[in-house]
Amino acid sequence: KAGVTQTPRYLIKTRGQQVTLSCSPISGHRSVSWYQQTPGQGLQFLFEYFSETQRNKGNFPGRFSGRQFSNSRSEMNVSTLELGDSALYLCASSFLSRGEQYFGPGTRLTVT
């Protein structure tokens, strides 16, 4: 089975812009979660989607949003980018809503 894929792998944006990141889960997995990794805060949960519904949301401002499509692919969007949004954004999928999560390689976002 192919693993979790994320596009793009690297992205450079300017403050104030918006960005959309994409994630394709492992075939058959219905749960997709997003995490942000920064040197200061570590790995932090953003949100989880299961069968196109947001089931859980972390402590991030409303500028961070996401969605899931009927084929389980997911996108996350960050609007009005700030310098502090520079991070590695990781997507993870799992078959059930609980259980082992399998991570993609991440998208490295740099905001200048």
Add this chain to the structure above:
Amino acid sequence: DQQVKQNSPSLSVQEGRISILNCDYTNSMFDYFLWYKKYPAEGPTFLISISSIKDKNEDGRFTVFLNKSAKHLSLHIVPSQPGDSAVYFCAASEKETSGSRLTFGEGTQLTVNP
């Protein structure tokens, strides 16, 4: 409020010896625990998990121990190999209502010397 803590930022061991990575948690609602390994520029790779109904789980060279009364878990790697050098994260999730939300520790950099 750091609910999952890995107090050792780094650990260095000799090839062939045992590596023991530790993790403490404060949230008594956590009932499922996982260990991940991460190389630079890659996503975390799932290693092993344990449910709170167990106190030990083994998979090849990897064993996870859970001490619920102490709110402590550890990952043992025996024997350690140079390819095991990576950052190791422990993670925890709450009962059913929290879905797939994982809370991660800060990570421990393991270096296995040949």
